[in-house]
Amino acid sequence: MGESVSDAVLFEAKDNGVAIITLNRPETRNCLSKEIRAGLFAAWDRFEHDPALRVAILTGAGTKAFCAGGDLKEMVETAMTVPPRDMFPVPYDTVELSKPTIAAVNGVAYAGGWMLAQACDLCVAASTARFAVTEVKVGRSSPWATPLIHMIPQRIMMEILLTGKPIDARRAYEIGLVNRIAEPGELLEVALELAGEILAGSPHSVRAARDTVMLSTEMGRSAALQAARFAAVSCYESMDAQEGPNAFAQKRIPRWQGR
Structure with a gap:
């Protein structure tokens, strides 16, 4: 068992080689605040450099949100224009990883939350989860969504980005964004089962x-x-x-x- 990297991002190293990384600010819907970002950078680094860990599961605390996206209050306070390239800890992009990752989406995954779920190799979603690329609703942009074209059809991607409207877990599964759907109370169990199937291989x-x-x-x-x-x-x-x-x-x- 391992200790947390921070209060904002919990880190559990299980004996079977799985790391469970939990965004731990449910009161702010686990939005990507400075402390969440710092904790997540540290968590990914720890996972990558621990040879005993082979698969990581990323999830959120609480039942309402996986991650509601960027910290809009911070954007207002800093009059943010283009986000710094290294601002967000995105697996296989701004974070160098060589091992498989699974997003266990327990609630809403909006904007930056969708970004994190999309960036992970695999995705398990609670039946109550919802996904949206909401940037058009707040005058921002979503260049990080570009790889989505390799996951879902073009016209579906176009509608999601142009409207900013949420889709539920079932629709996310139908279009290929989600691998498996679980009942809310069984989400982590299903994600661990998927991780176990990966661990069974060389x-x-x-x-x-x-x-x-x-x-x-x-x-x-x-x-x-x-x-x-x-x-x-x-x-x-x-x-x-x-x-x-x-x-x-x-x-x-x-x-x-x-x-």
């Missing part, structure tokens, strides 16, 4: 699989194939690549060593 294979998905969204077909073959070499040459077939032949569970 660490080398999981990393190569994630690289394959990301390369395929960033490159053309031929270039992605070549890059994915290169990214897979360390996996094929690992000890786990021998352990897997041996375990199958011996009809036993593989004993992954991550090397």
Whole structure:
């Protein structure tokens, strides 16, 4: 078990290799205040650099909000125009991560909340969750939504961004934004089950699989194939690549060593 990185962002390191990161300001709907941002940067850094941790689950405290977005009061006070490039702790963007992440969306995920849920590799949502890119409602913009085109159809993305109207968890599942829906009281359990399915695989294979998905969204077909073959070499040459077939032949569970 691990201790929290801050009061605003809780960090729990479970014995099975899962880190649970919780935005802990339900009274402000877990909006991306300075303290939330600082705590989240620290949490992602801790997760990435702890070799015992293999999957992170990001969720929010309370039942109303996963994250309601940026701190509008701060924007008013600072007369914010273009946000600094490193202002928000976005996985695989402003935060360097090499391991899988799961968003466990327990309530509203609006604006910056959608940004965080979108940035995670996988997403589990409570049946009561709602998602919206609300920037058009407050005169802001959402350039971070660009990768969304690799997740959902263009016309659906266009409607979501142009109207700012929320969609419920069922609709988010239908369009491919959400992997699984859970009853509110079972959200973390379902997210942990999904993490467990990832943990059952070889660490080398999981990393190569994630690289394959990301390369395929960033490159053309031929270039992605070549890059994915290169990214897979360390996996094929690992000890786990021998352990897997041996375990199958011996009809036993593989004993992954991550090397």
